Amino acid sequence: MNRRPPRLAEWLLTTLQAPDELVGDLHERFPRRGVTWYWREVVVFAGTSARRRLVRHPIHLAWHLAMVCAVGVAAAYAVQRQAQPNSGETLLVEVERTGWLEVRRPADGPLVVPVALVRLTNRTARPVTGVQVNAVFRRAADGIEWGNHWQPVARTVGLAPGETSGPVLLTAGHGHTGAPSAAAAIRHAQFVDARVQVFARYGSHAWAKLADAAVDRTDVTAGLEQVRSLESFVGAYRLPDGVVVRILLLKDGLRLAHDGVAARLTSAAPRTFIAERDDRRLSFSPEPSGAALVTITMQGRVQVGRRVVVPADDLRRWIGDYVLSDTMVMRVGWDGERLTVQAPGASTHPLFPESETRFFVQDYEAEDTADLEFDVDDTGRAFVLISQSGARQRAPRK
Amino acid sequence: MSTVLSTLDLLVLLAVLRLDEEAYGVAIADAVGEARGRPAAVATIYVALERLQERGLVTSALGEPTAERGGRAKRFFRITPQGVKTVRATREALTRLWDGVPALRRRPS
Numbered sequence: 001m002n003r004r005p006p007r008l009a010e011w012l013l014t015t016l017q018a019p020d021e022l023v024g025d026l027h028e029r030f031p032r033r034g035v036t037w038y039w040r041e042v043v044v045f046a047g048t049s050a051r052r053r054l055v056r057h058p059i060h061l062a063w064h065l066a067m068v069c070a071v072g073v074a075a076a077y078a079v080q081r082q083a084q085p086n087s088g089e090t091l092l093v094e095v096e097r098t099g100w101l102e103v104r105r106p107a108d109g110p111l112v113v114p115v116a117l118v119r120l121t122n123r124t125a126r127p128v129t130g131v132q133v134n135a136v137f138r139r140a141a142d143g144i145e146w147g148n149h150w151q152p153v154a155r156t157v158g159l160a161p162g163e164t165s166g167p168v169l170l171t172a173g174h175g176h177t178g179a180p181s182a183a184a185a186i187r188h189a190q191f192v193d194a195r196v197q198v199f200a201r202y203g204s205h206a207w208a209k210l211a212d213a214a215v216d217r218t219d220v221t222a223g224l225e226q227v228r229s230l231e232s233f234v235g236a237y238r239l240p241d242g243v244v245v246r247i248l249l250l251k252d253g254l255r256l257a258h259d260g261v262a263a264r265l266t267s268a269a270p271r272t273f274i275a276e277r278d279d280r281r282l283s284f285s286p287e288p289s290g291a292a293l294v295t296i297t298m299q300g301r302v303q304v305g306r307r308v309v310v311p312a313d314d315l316r317r318w319i320g321d322y323v324l325s326d327t328m329v330m331r332v333g334w335d336g337e338r339l340t341v342q343a344p345g346a347s348t349h350p351l352f353p354e355s356e357t358r359f360f361v362q363d364y365e366a367e368d369t370a371d372l373e374f375d376v377d378d379t380g381r382a383f384v385l386i387s388q389s390g391a392r393q394r395a396p397r398k
Numbered sequence: 399m400s401t402v403l404s405t406l407d408l409l410v411l412l413a414v415l416r417l418d419e420e421a422y423g424v425a426i427a428d429a430v431g432e433a434r435g436r437p438a439a440v441a442t443i444y445v446a447l448e449r450l451q452e453r454g455l456v457t458s459a460l461g462e463p464t465a466e467r468g469g470r471a472k473r474f475f476r477i478t479p480q481g482v483k484t485v486r487a488t489r490e491a492l493t494r495l496w497d498g499v500p501a502l503r504r505r506p507s
Contacts, residue, residue, distance in 0.1 A: 021460070022444050024470025025424040029440075045441035 005030045008074055009042045016049050043072060087201040088208035090128055092121040095213050098196060099220030101171060102182040112185040113137075113175035114146065114194040114215040117224065118168050122159035128202045131159055137172035140193035140214065147173025153200075166253060169224065170198070182219040193217065230254060233284050234362070236354040237294050237305035244354050245305065247294070248362050248369065256282065257369075310353040315339050318374045322384050322395035330395060332384075341372065403488045407455075409433055410446045411485050414456060414477050422461075422472040423447070447475055455481035 005027055013023050022045070030038055097117040102110045114137050122128050131153040137146040149170040159165060172194070179185035198211035234249045246257040247265075254265040256275050265273035265282060272283045281297040292307045318339060321329040328344045332351070339351040341361050351359040351372065359372045370388035377383055382397040403411065413429035414421040424440050426447070431438040450456045461472040477485075 018441075019444060019473070020470050021473035022423060022440060024463075024467035024472065025422070025427075025440050027468040027470065028464075028466055029424050041439055041441050044439040045444075048441055048445045 005038050006035060009038055012042055012070070012074065013045065016046055018045055018049070039074075046072075085124060086208060087205045088210060090122065090124050090202055090205075091131065091200045091208070091210060092123050093133065093198050093200050093210035094119050094121070095196075095198065095211050096167060097220060097223070098213055098215040099218035099223070100175070100182045100186060100215070101224065102219070102221040103171070103175075110179070110181060111175055111177055112179060112182045113172045114196060115169060115171045115220060115224070116196045116198065116213070116215070117220075118170060118198055118211070119164050119166070120153050120159065120168070120200060121164040122161060125161045127160050130201075130203045131165070132201050133168060133170070134199045134207065135170035135172075136197045136199070137174075137215075138195050138197070140195050146175060146194060149173075170196070172196075182221050186217050186219060191217075233292060233294075235292070235307045235352045236360065237292075237307050239296070239303050239305040241303075244308070245294075245296075246352075246354075246360060246369075250362075256280070308353050308355065310356050312337075314356050315353070318382060318384075320382065320397040322397050324393065324395050329398065330384075330386075401484055401487045402491050403484060406430075406442070406446050407450060408485065408488050410443060410450065411455065411477055411481055414475050415482075415485070419474070421475045426475070450481070451475075453480075454478060455484055 010023065010027075013026070026038060026041055095116055095118050099115060100112050101115040102112055116135055118133065118135070120131060120133060122131075132150065133153050134148055134150045136148045138144060139146060149172070151168055151170060153159075153165050153168060175194075176185040176188070176191065179188055185191060194215040196211075196213055196215055197209055198213075199207040200210050201207045230249055230253070233247050233254060236244050236246050238244050243258070248255040248257055248262065253267070254273060255262040256265055257263075261277070263275040263277035263280075265275055267273055271285065272281065274281055278298065283295045283297075285293050285295070294305045294307070296303045296305065315338070316334055319332055319334055321331050324330055324344070330344070331342045333340045333342065333348070335348075335350065339353075339359065340348045341351050342348040349361045351361050353359050357374045359374075360369050361372065362369045368388070370386060373385045373387075375383060375385070377396075384395050384397075386393045386395060409430045410426060413426045413433070417425055417429060423444055427438045427440045427443040430443060447456060447458070451458060456475045456477055458473050458475045461474055463469050463471045
C-alpha cells in the first residue's frame, strides 16, 4: 500500500485549517487504514469544522459549504477509484513461452531477438477495458535495455470476467546479429542471455510489473509459426464470383468478414477453420508466389479464393503524409513488404489491399476496421478517403 | 456551566485517564471506538477534545515531530482536577438515574 496519504485530501485538510496534530495523526495511521478511511476522516472534519465555524463566524458559511461540497465530490471520486482493484490485482500475466526469434532483415541478414509469448487474464468478476501490456527486454549480464514492446490487448472490447486473451507475442527491438540463424546465435561462445519484465495495466490505472523471467536459450522461430501463421492469413480474398471477403485477426482469433458481418473462425486443424455462423469450412494454403489461397466449403459447394496481391510499385506510390487537419497528419509508409498506416498518436498497422487503390486496416486489439481508398485529383495530387464506423473523411497528401 | 458530560465527552475523558501519558488524538479515538464497539472518527475526537479544553477539563502539550507523522508533532492531553471532578459528577448523576429505573437495576446474585 502507498505510505503517503492522498495529496488532495491533505491539501483540503490544510485549507480547512485542520490542526497540525490531527493531520499528523491521520498521516501516522494511514499505512494501516488506507485511502477510504483517510477520506472519511476528511469528510467528517469538513462537516464538523463547518458547523463550528458557522456558529462562530456566520459570514463564512458560503465558503465552507463550497469547501464541504468539494471535499464530498473529491472523496467520492477517490473512494470509487480505490474500490476498483489496481492492475496487479485485476490482471494476471502468464508467460507461456520465451526464447529467441529470427527476424529477417532484407539488407543486413537475420537479427535474433528475445521474445515472450504471454496471455493476460481478467481475474475479477467484472469486465475490464483498456488492457495494455508492455515488455521490457534487458541483457541479463549488465541490465542494458534491448528495447520494449507495448501492445494494447483489449483496448475497447475489454476482457470479460475470467477471460484470457489470445497469445500476445512481444519482441525486443535489439538482439544478436552476425549469426546465420537463431540456433547458431544461441550456440555462439559470446551469446548474451536476456531477461524480460512484463508490465500490464487497464483503464487509467498505473502499470504493474506482473512477470519477470529469464529468456530461455531456445530457438522459437519454428515454434511460433502457428501464432505468426494466423497473421499470415489476414487479408482480402477474391472469390471466383468477384466477391471479396476479408479475413481479420482479432484478439480471440480469426474472423471471416463479408457484407458487414463477421463470423468467428474456430480452429479445426492447423490451417483449417469453421465459421461459427454458418459452418462454412475454410482451409488456407500458401502459394509459391507468397500469396495465399482460401478454400471455402459450404453445403457441398467449393469456392477457392485468392488473396489480393498488388505489385510493390503500385503500392509504394501512395506513400506519404496525408493531412487530416491543420495539426494532424496520417502517415502512410512502407515496411519492406506492405503499406503501413499510422494515425496521430497511434501504432503502425499494415494496410491490406482489396485492389490497387482500396485497402483496409484492422486494429488488431480494438476489433475495428477502417477502409482507405486512394485516388489522384485533377491536379495530380493524391488523396485518400477514409471510412470508419459510418464516418468518412478526405485527406490530401502533403 | 453544565457539570454533566455528554456520552462522547465522558468516553473521551475516560480514555484520556486510561491512556495516561499516551493520550493523543488517534490513540484516544481507538480507545473510544473499542469501548463503544464501532470506530470513532479522529476528527470527531478532536472536536470533543477542543470542547473539553475550552471548558478547562483537559490540558494539552505538543510532543516532538516524527517522520512517520510527516514531520508533525503529537498533541498529548491530560485531564485536569476539574475534569476528574466532572467525570465523578457525571457518574453519580448517571448512577442516580440508573437506580431510579427498577428494570435496569442490577439483580442480586
